[in-house]
Amino acid sequence: MPITGQLRHLEADYDVAIVGAGPAGMAAALGARARGAERILLVDRDAEPGGILLQCIHSGFGLHAFDEEITGPEYAQRYLEQVLEHDIDVLTDAYVMDVGPGGRMKLMSPTVGVTGLDARSVVLAMGARERTRGAIRIPGDRPSGVMTAGLAQRMVNLDGYLPGRRAAILGSGDIGLIMARRLRLEGVEVVGVFELLPHPSGLMRNVVQCLDDLDIPLHLSTTVVGIHGRDRLERVTVAPVDDGREPILERSWDVDVDTLLLSIGLIPDAELARELGALFDPVTGGPVVSGTMETTIPGVFAAGNVVHVNDLADWVSREARVAGEWAAALATGARRPDEDVRLVPGDNVAYVVPHTISRDGTHTVSFRVKRPIHGPTMLRIGEVHRRKVRAVVPAEMVTLQLAPRMLEGWSGAVLRIDAVPAEAVVR
Amino acid sequence: MNHRHDRQPQPQAIDEDVATHVYLCTGCPLGCRLEVDAVDDEVVEVRGFNCRKGDRYGRQEHLDPRRPLSTTIWIEGAAIRRVPVRTAEPVPRDQLVAVVEALRGLRIAAPVKRGEVVVADVLGTGIDVIVTRELPAVGQRDHLTTGQDPPASEA
Numbered sequence: 001m002p003i004t005g006q007l008r009h010l011e012a013d014y015d016v017a018i019v020g021a022g023p024a025g026m027a028a029a030l031g032a033r034a035r036g037a038e039r040i041l042l043v044d045r046d047a048e049p050g051g052i053l054l055q056c057i058h059s060g061f062g063l064h065a066f067d068e069e070i071t072g073p074e075y076a077q078r079y080l081e082q083v084l085e086h087d088i089d090v091l092t093d094a095y096v097m098d099v100g101p102g103g104r105m106k107l108m109s110p111t112v113g114v115t116g117l118d119a120r121s122v123v124l125a126m127g128a129r130e131r132t133r134g135a136i137r138i139p140g141d142r143p144s145g146v147m148t149a150g151l152a153q154r155m156v157n158l159d160g161y162l163p164g165r166r167a168a169i170l171g172s173g174d175i176g177l178i179m180a181r182r183l184r185l186e187g188v189e190v191v192g193v194f195e196l197l198p199h200p201s202g203l204m205r206n207v208v209q210c211l212d213d214l215d216i217p218l219h220l221s222t223t224v225v226g227i228h229g230r231d232r233l234e235r236v237t238v239a240p241v242d243d244g245r246e247p248i249l250e251r252s253w254d255v256d257v258d259t260l261l262l263s264i265g266l267i268p269d270a271e272l273a274r275e276l277g278a279l280f281d282p283v284t285g286g287p288v289v290s291g292t293m294e295t296t297i298p299g300v301f302a303a304g305n306v307v308h309v310n311d312l313a314d315w316v317s318r319e320a321r322v323a324g325e326w327a328a329a330l331a332t333g334a335r336r337p338d339e340d341v342r343l344v345p346g347d348n349v350a351y352v353v354p355h356t357i358s359r360d361g362t363h364t365v366s367f368r369v370k371r372p373i374h375g376p377t378m379l380r381i382g383e384v385h386r387r388k389v390r391a392v393v394p395a396e397m398v399t400l401q402l403a404p405r406m407l408e409g410w411s412g413a414v415l416r417i418d419a420v421p422a423e424a425v426v427r
Numbered sequence: 428m429n430h431r432h433d434r435q436p437q438p439q440a441i442d443e444d445v446a447t448h449v450y451l452c453t454g455c456p457l458g459c460r461l462e463v464d465a466v467d468d469e470v471v472e473v474r475g476f477n478c479r480k481g482d483r484y485g486r487q488e489h490l491d492p493r494r495p496l497s498t499t500i501w502i503e504g505a506a507i508r509r510v511p512v513r514t515a516e517p518v519p520r521d522q523l524v525a526v527v528e529a530l531r532g533l534r535i536a537a538p539v540k541r542g543e544v545v546v547a548d549v550l551g552t553g554i555d556v557i558v559t560r561e562l563p564a565v566g567q568r569d570h571l572t573t574g575q576d577p578p579a580s581e582a
Contacts, residue, residue: 073560205453
């Protein structure tokens with residue numbers, strides 16, 4: 001089974017065209033095929049399908065999708081093998097420049113040039129991009145050696161370069177934690193991870209396995225306040241922050257490093273949806289979606305990190321499969337469900353996806369809490385469903401299944417999602 | 428503030444023989460602080476867990492902590508310069524660095540298949556190191572997927 005799909009002939013019309021061939025795009029393609037779409041196109045701007053999975057060489061993938069813990073490349077390849085088995089057209093090295101209303105797509109690639117095609121349904125699966133130094137405005141010089149953690153990951157794992165000899169990492173997101181371990185194992189001295197918040201942003205197991213195991217210090221409530229170096233980074237100034245997250249400069253200190261990795265968050269790479277005029281959620285930074293993962297532009301679906309940043313590829317694929325299935329259903333004449341129930345964030349909930357749902361059908365409701373609750377927590381969907389869990393943290397997305405029977409006899413229009421300490425819930 | 432998880436074994440005398448060691452459970456977001464009472468290599472009791480996962484984790488972590496290990500090695504003749512590999516099973520935690528160092532000088536040639544063993548029984552652990560992705564030789568890509576011969580310039 002070849003790992004790459006190379007398109008021989010691009011059709012002028014597709015039932016479903018998918019932008020991005022990572023864990024979202026590939027799952028959407030399989031969902032579309034399962035729901036009866038005939039002509040399916042999967043487009044990716046990289047040289048081969050797989051997306052960021054290909055540089056995520058660590059394990060932790062597949063526990064939900066394959067019931068087995070595997071690495072990113074293995075996860076990508078398993079999906080790709082299914083994609084090729086199902087005879088889905090895969091166009092790589094291709095950039096989608098524009099998606100117009102009605103599914104008119106303009107793309108360019110070395111093999112097909114600049115060309116247009118019509119898709120009855122479009123699935124946006126472009127994932128997310130990393131926030132950069134500009135997003136948090138760290139003062140100081142602009143030397144080389146300051147880069148995002150994901151870029152360093154690509155350099156080390158695909159291109160075979162080390163970004164430097166002595167590194168600091170700003171931000172304790174999962175990519176930063178994983179790169180701390182990766183650099184340390186490759187012989188780079190990692191002087192520490194600095195996190196603005198009073199708690200780690202990444203998964204607890206990554207704190208233990210990437211930092212504690214290798215004696216890499218984690219400095220909480222601390223941030224980088226200065227970058228120094230003429231051509232190459234020479235040192236950074238770090239400072240603790242007060243309760244209002246303002247740096248306490250009189251307690252700052254300097255750290256000699258030639259590399260600073262930034263792991264300061266991801267933002268949905270959703271420009272195509274923005275240009276289409278889709279409605280956006282200001283909290284997620286991604287488009288508003290319904291229970292079928294359709295954006296507010298009819299026929300244009302979105303799933304995965306382009307909608308909200310997930311912590312597991314498995315959740316991305318699950319959500320994208322729904323998008324692919326509905327993209328196919330609508331392309332082949334099914335009726336759009338009446339999605340007149342709104343899901344809104346309530347107590348201690350930052351955001352909820354999807355934003356609207358129908359009263360029938362089973363929905364996976366995903367949300368993220370604002371603050372950690374280190375003890376029994378009650379998750380509530382309005383008055384229709386509640387579930388008690390052991391704890392919640394912002395780093396781990398929470399999902400609940402909403403079944404039609406839960407909405408039987410309920411006639412409201414808005415469901416509020418709450419995550420509160422269990423003892424505070426009065427029955 | 429230098430935050431460190433209190434998970435390195437920190438024996439505290441309870442009576443003459445029993446020592447208590449503290450570990451942080453990674454089973455779920457709760458992150459239970461596990462206290463493992465042990466006499467030498469025999470676990471007497473695990474405390475502080477909220478589910479059975481924690482009990483199991485505490486025992487395993489005390490007696491034989493293991494971790495999954497991934498790294499990359501040089502590959503010649505492929506479209507990228509490094510091929511990802513992993514240990515087929517988790518390796519003892521104190522051998523993570525040694526295993527990566529043992530693989531550092533290794534060079535293999537494309538094509539490779541997912542699951543192919545590149546080093547058997549690495550450092551005598553009884554654990555194999557396997558490739559985690561397929562990488563065709565450069566110029567084979569079109570050949571494999573379209574049935575056409577690769578262009579001479581790439582071959």
